[in-house]
Amino acid sequence: MHKSNQFALIPVMFCFFAMGFVDLVGIASNYVKADLNLSNSAANVFPSLVFFWFLIFAVPTGMLMNKIGRKKTVLVSLAVTVASLLLPLFGNSYGLMLVSFSLLGIGNALMQTSLNPLISNLISSERFAATLTFGQFIKAIASFMAPIIAAWGAAASIPHFGLGWRVLFPIYMIIGVLATLMLSATPIEEEPMAAKPTTFTQTIKLLGTPIVLLSFIGIMCHVGIDVGVNTHAPKILEERLNLSLEESGFSTSLYFIFRTLGCLSGSYILAKFNKRSFFYISVCMMVLSMLGLALGTSKAVLYVAIALVGFGNSNIFSLVFSQAVLSLPNKKNEVSGLMIMGLFGGTIFPLVMGPASDAVGQWGAVVVMACGVLYLFTYGKKVTGI
Template identity: 70%
Template sequence: MNHTKNAPLTKLIPVMLCFFAMGFVDLVGIASNYVKADLNLTDAQANIFPSLVFFWFLIFSVPTGMLMNRIGRKKTVLLSLVITFASLLLPIFGDSYMLMLVSFSLLGIGNALMQTSLNPLLSNIVNGDKLASSLTFGQFIKAIASFLAPYIAMWGATQVLPSFGLGWRVLFPIYMIISVVAILLLNATRITEEPEEGKPSTFGECLALLGKPFILLSFIGIMCHVGIDVGTNTTAPKILIERLGMTLAEAGFATSLYFIFRTAGCFLGSFILRKMSSKIFFAISVLCMLLAMVGLFIFNDLMMIYVCIALIGFGNSNVFSIIFSQALLAMPQKKNEVSGLLIMGLFGGTIFPLAMGVASDAIGQSGAVAVMTVGVIYLLFYTLRIKK
């Protein structure tokens, strides 16, 4: 059944639409800022929302790897889309603290299932040497959804009439409709999945893969990548509000700017990775982020802060796909389990914002930047372990 490896568009388009739906999770950054304003929350309280979304990766990623062994990757992706649909339906009815907690929890659970199953599903359509660049292209599609979220929220918040009284929450029904289209398209697509070798792993055997040094390093690498990602997307507007006295509506552009450069980085990365070695490109990416973190400590000028945010966006855009493909290629016979474990590393999106919320409540947004800098320094160390 090798003819599927030429990746006909009929198979790629539904899978790429699922990558777009995967990006819905990033609306939590801008949404938590709006909920904070609507409900008068502190930084630490508001940061619970992004933390909660990524908390579910800790619980659900490895079981999803095992679920895929039972029902297959495609059915697991479909299940994740249905849960995502439910999470986007709830905020249409209001934005009380409890309702948003439930909505963001479901969004996190759906996303944990999707991230664990969608990346290996893509490996059923695309073969090994093209996997890193195809994963990066998937991340590019995902980043478009991330980048549009602050704009749609801002449009909803400022244009009273077209948003049906939902305000910034008009974001949810728009993304909900797209998730329905993704469910229908993927359901109609035939994808041949190769079975995993040997008998399916138990929970303990999945976690035991962390005993392999390279898998453990990759796991921590993913934690740092997501911590920097969620951290920047939540903290960038706060830096502008703190240092330049901007309003949230004005400062919201910083989140979009991050995603614009992350999107551009993913797009360029899908070509660059076909020509340049993963190791060199990874090193360049991490150095961009290191420069930016230093800049965020020093500068109070709007343009310079924007340059730093753009550098983080570009630098962080290909980190995930390089780490992910390196780990999958290191243990090709255990793709489902490795995928489950690495996606569990997205739990970094819980730890970083919580630490950053505490640090920024204590000493201002520079505290949050310091927490992210630790993640960048780790990725610099990880660069040395990449094969080629």
């Protein structure tokens, strides 16, 4: 196992914070929906578009890492992310926001594909899942701060340079620039690059390995549930309790608060206790959450349901990703690209949830997420390594 200066974890974790910028799309799509008077289906194009780029860029990013290295690929991803956050300073038209969210998705696809395996250059394989979970904890801080900053900017009494809720973008852009500078200045020893890089076709063929395919679908379900709750939790509260967007927007923060707590506790639990038991406990919490979101009619029940799915879903990515990557240690970059391509689930789920909620109300969106939870339950039975 390659060892680098452990202080290199500091800028890398700062990059995980920048990785969390992608989750602003949930609350941002709700504000754009209100600003432009869009339907649920039209508004859900934004989160779907963000995660569409994972399908296109994840595997090529794995190949890019084989050519220029993981650190340089992360730096490219940060540059694209900063550019995406710059655009909303010039307006909030539908076209401009589409371009902004597209760049945000492209940058995040590059970042998630390269930053996660970069961790393996800094820690032992035994602590890989736990360290990934701690990175997800840092990422979740950025995620739950986004709705709070947006609501603060939307308050009429706050000076926000005419940006309103969009004040979120320059704040995160400045942090993105800092992350870029910190990582640039940090030396990280990486594994030697392969003399003959893996081709796109060879990478896709790795899906023929059962654990890789099962994990790929597991990642799709994890992120589909994540984006689904992020986007639809405020809508559920608006529909059931007649709350305003500013009031219901707290549900997104609540989700990420408990996801943050889950990641923080998970980084300890995964390092000390049985991973399989923890996986099942997490999925069972998500099952209870789906029941609460489907049937709940009070703020208390809905908030508990949102908290349960936040905590339960917080460690699924790290468990599934680490199982896949460690199953083929000589193909980490390629498997990482495939797993991040699975984040395309963040496109599929909202595209189905939007029409479902337009047709039968937010109950329809919950049913779609529940299908993802059911798959994760079966994944735990099929994968023995957890």
